[in-house]
Amino acid sequence: MKISNEERLKVLIVDDEEGMCLGAKRIIRDFTVDVNDLGVKVLFDVRSVLKGKEFLDLIEKEKFDIALIDYKLPDFSGLDLLELVTKKGYDMIPMMITAYATFEAAVQATKLGAYDFIAKPFTPDELRSSLRKATVHLLLARHARKSEEERRKLRFQFISVLSHELKAPLAAIEGYLNILQKRYDTISKEDYDMMLGRSIVRLEGMRKLIFDLLDVTRIESGDKKRNLEEVKVEDVTRSAIEAAGFEAKNRNIQINLDVKNPGTMRADRGEIEIIMNNLITNAVKYNKDNGRVDVSLDHMDKKVRISVSDTGIGLEQEDIGRLFEEFVRIKNEHTIGILGSGLGLSTVKKLAKLYGGDVTVQSTPDVGSRFDVELSSMD
Amino acid sequence: MNSNITVLLVDDDSDFLLQQRYELEAEGYKVVTAEGRKKAKEVLKKLKPDIAIIDLMMEAPDAGFVLSYEIKKRYPNTPVIMVTAVTGKTGIEFSSITDDEKHWIKADTIFTKPVRTEQLLKEIKRLVK
Numbered sequence: 001m002k003i004s005n006e007e008r009l010k011v012l013i014v015d016d017e018e019g020m021c022l023g024a025k026r027i028i029r030d031f032t033v034d035v036n037d038l039g040v041k042v043l044f045d046v047r048s049v050l051k052g053k054e055f056l057d058l059i060e061k062e063k064f065d066i067a068l069i070d071y072k073l074p075d076f077s078g079l080d081l082l083e084l085v086t087k088k089g090y091d092m093i094p095m096m097i098t099a100y101a102t103f104e105a106a107v108q109a110t111k112l113g114a115y116d117f118i119a120k121p122f123t124p125d126e127l128r129s130s131l132r133k134a135t136v137h138l139l140l141a142r143h144a145r146k147s148e149e150e151r152r153k154l155r156f157q158f159i160s161v162l163s164h165e166l167k168a169p170l171a172a173i174e175g176y177l178n179i180l181q182k183r184y185d186t187i188s189k190e191d192y193d194m195m196l197g198r199s200i201v202r203l204e205g206m207r208k209l210i211f212d213l214l215d216v217t218r219i220e221s222g223d224k225k226r227n228l229e230e231v232k233v234e235d236v237t238r239s240a241i242e243a244a245g246f247e248a249k250n251r252n253i254q255i256n257l258d259v260k261n262p263g264t265m266r267a268d269r270g271e272i273e274i275i276m277n278n279l280i281t282n283a284v285k286y287n288k289d290n291g292r293v294d295v296s297l298d299h300m301d302k303k304v305r306i307s308v309s310d311t312g313i314g315l316e317q318e319d320i321g322r323l324f325e326e327f328v329r330i331k332n333e334h335t336i337g338i339l340g341s342g343l344g345l346s347t348v349k350k351l352a353k354l355y356g357g358d359v360t361v362q363s364t365p366d367v368g369s370r371f372d373v374e375l376s377s378m379d
Numbered sequence: 380m381n382s383n384i385t386v387l388l389v390d391d392d393s394d395f396l397l398q399q400r401y402e403l404e405a406e407g408y409k410v411v412t413a414e415g416r417k418k419a420k421e422v423l424k425k426l427k428p429d430i431a432i433i434d435l436m437m438e439a440p441d442a443g444f445v446l447s448y449e450i451k452k453r454y455p456n457t458p459v460i461m462v463t464a465v466t467g468k469t470g471i472e473f474s475s476i477t478d479d480e481k482h483w484i485k486a487d488t489i490f491t492k493p494v495r496t497e498q499l500l501k502e503i504k505r506l507v508k
Contacts, residue, residue, distance in 0.1 A: 043419070164464070172394035172495045179398060182403040191401070198394055333438045336391045336414050 001039035009135060009328045010063070014047040014081070015046065015070035015097065020120070021048035024068065027124045033135045038143055042135050052076025064092050066134050068118070071098030071105065079112055086113030091142075093134045097122075143156040146211055161327045164340065169202040201339070209341040215274055216326070216343055221349050226300040229379055230264040231272050233304055240276035241295065248293070253284055255293040256294060262298030265377040271351050272375075275306070278344040279371050283310035285338055286369070302377040303357075309370035322350040323361065348373070381407040384507055387428035388412045389419040389446060390462070391437040395492075399432065404495045408503075415440040420449065427454050430507050432499065433486075435463035447485045458506035459485065460499070464492035 011028055015021050025046045033042040033146040045052065047064075049055050052073045059067070071078040078096055080289065096109040099120040106117045115137065116130045176195040179187070234257075241255050248255055265272075283293040291311040299342050313334040322328045327342035329335070345359075352359045355375035363369035386408045389397045393414060400410045411417035411428065415437045422428075431450050433444035447459045488502050 113472070136446055167493075168392075168464070172392070172398075174493075175394065175398035179401050184401065186405045187401055195397075198397070202394065331391070331436070331438060331440075333415055336438065337393050 001036055003036070003039050003041045005032055005038075005040045006043060007040050007139070008043050008045055009065040009138070011044050011046040011066045011121045011131075012050060012055065012058065012064040013046065013068045013097075014073065015048065015068070016050050016052070016072075016074050017070075020070075020097075020186065021050075024127060027127050028131065031128055031131065033132045035136050036137050038139055040139060041323065042139070043203075044131075050074075052081050054304040057082065059085070059090060059092070064090075065138060066131070067092055067094045068097050069094055071096055071115075073111075079108060082109060082112045082114055093138050095130060095134060118337075158326060162213070165327060166206065169206040169209075172202045174200045205339045207343070209343070212341045212343040212347060215347050217260075217352070219271075219347065219354065226268045227270070228266055228268055231269050232262075232264050233272060233276075233299070233306070234259050234262060236272045237270065237276050237280075237295060237297060237306075240273065240280045243277060244280045248284045251284075251287070251289045251291075253289070253291045253293060254288050255280070255284070255295065258294065260296060260298040261300060262302070265299070265302075265304050265375065266379050267355065267375070269379065271354070275348050275351055275373060275375075278348050279306070279308040279373070282344060283308050283312065283369075283371075285340070286310065286335070287312040302379060304375050306373040306375070307370060309368060311368045314367050314369055315361070316365055316366040320361055320363060324359070381466060384429045384503075385409045385411060385426065386503065387419065387422060387431040387433075389414075389416070389431065389437070389443075391415050391432040392434065395434075399496070399499070402500075403503075405478075406500060416446045419446055421485065423450065423453055428457055430458045430460070430503055432460045432503075435461055444485075451485045458487045460488045460490060460502055460506070461486040462490045462492055462494055462499075 013021050013024055015024075025048060028044050028046045031044060034040075035042060047058075049058060052075045055067075055069070058064075069078045069081055069085075078098065080191045082094055082096065085092065093115045094113060095116045095118060096106075096114045097118045098105060099121060109117055115134050118130050171232070176199045180192065237257060241257060242256065247253075257300060280293065280295065283295075287293065287310045293311075294307075296305075296307045303327060315330065316332075319330045323330070324345050326346045329340055329342040329345075349359050352373050352375060355378065357374035357376055359371060360375045361369055361371050386403055388396055388399050388403070388410060389398055390399075391414055394416070396412050396414065400412055403410045411426065413422050417438070419431075419433070428450075431447075433443050433450075434448055435441070437443060439445075443461055443463065447461060450457055450459055487506055489503075490498065
């Protein structure tokens with residue numbers, strides 16, 4: 001990864017030999033470490049203290065990232081200090097420095113949590129090499145911890161939004177059932193029929209959400225067995241147009257298909273179906289009555305370009321960025337009453353990436369939207 | 380019994396709107412519905428509701444707040460019940476709302492969805508005298 005960020009780590013040396021502190025500080029101050037995996041260049045701020053007690057007081061007040069601890073201090077043994085530091089669980093890497101370099105001492109220090117062991121007298125290169133190892137270890141460990149936290153947060157958010165999305169249709173159906181149960185004589189038979197109809201629509205929406213959800217989890221976990229075959233995208237598209245035909249006809253929306261270069265691609269048919277169904281259903285759903293949907297397919301070499309444009313309600317610029325996030329449904333006066341899982345476009349995006357491509361959108365409010373998808377054949 | 384009381388119901392959830400309408404009509408209330416803030420404003424030009432029940436998140440996340448303010452400005456004596464599912468959608472809790480905030484929000488009562496019809500009817504009776 002390209003180095004694009006700088007980070008400063010704080011190093012604290014505790015050693016009763018002032019000359020050694022000065023020497024080490026000079027070496028460390030001018031030293032930098034490139035952590036290529038994270039694209040970070042690390043620079044160091046370094047301080048030193050002469051006694052164990054000063055060391056403990058200072059790390060209590062101030063956060064340090066790496067500690068170089070002398071094995072023998074006037075008021076503490078380096079190992080006791082190490083034990084104290086490890087017990088308290090500071091986010092800091094301790095390393096031992098010692099003139100009495102014995103194998104036993106090294107083993108004991110490591111047992112007590114020392115990351116490395118530097119024997120005195122050391123050359124500048126030895127110090128740098130130890131520091132480099134500690135720095136890379138520390139940054140990667142912190143990075144891993146942070147990603148895990150983010151993942152946990154995202155998962156929690158996903159579940160809480162999902163439960164809301166599942167509760168909404170249940171609440172609607174329950175509300176209708178409650179009314180039906182009371183058999184009010186203020187309500188006509190036609191109204192009761194309508195309530196049953198709405199309940200079925202909401203149930204279908206819930207089923208769609210569960211199916212969309214299964215698509216998402218299958219794609220994300222990657223354990224779905226992909227069935228790669230030569231897929232004629234044109235056929236899949238025609239089926240998707242047919243599936244959307246009922247609503248399109250009801251609202252007098254015309255769907256046109258233009259195949260520029262017929263062809264096939266190596267793909268999982270089910271995945272291509274998900275992409276086409278989502279794009280075409282959306283183009284009808286968010287269209288205006290008497291509108292148009294134009295679908296075009298273009299096979300070139302190992303790629304296929306799909307474009308679906310509509311003459312619908314369009315999108316505000318500020319909404320476009322959020323459009324491909326999970327469960328995002330754009331709310332405005334035009335989208336009132338339109339049902340959806342909020343998962344369709346996020347799934348299309350994930351699938352497009354799986355095929356080495358992407359999905360992009362251009363849109364003008366009140367004029368329409370155009371979705372472009374590029375997919376590469378999985379040869 | 381309640382036939383001279385007009386309730387304005389505003390919600391972008393057409394199912395909720397319909398259901399509350401049937402329930403309130405069965406109790407004898409006169410009900411006017413609107414599927415969003417803009418439509419509610421049109422209604423407000425023509426009639427003064429005796430009470431308004433409005434959703435918070437409609438065409439905009441704060442549409443209910445704005446509408447509540449608009450209702451109070453035009454008809455200071457019309458009580459407003461705000462119904463919201465905001466907790467599930469955003470994680471924001473409304474139960475912890477202070478009296479000061481309630482004053483600022485301009486709603487007389489705030490309910491979190493799902494709200495029971497009995498609860499709603501009781502509150503209407505309390506607010507409309």
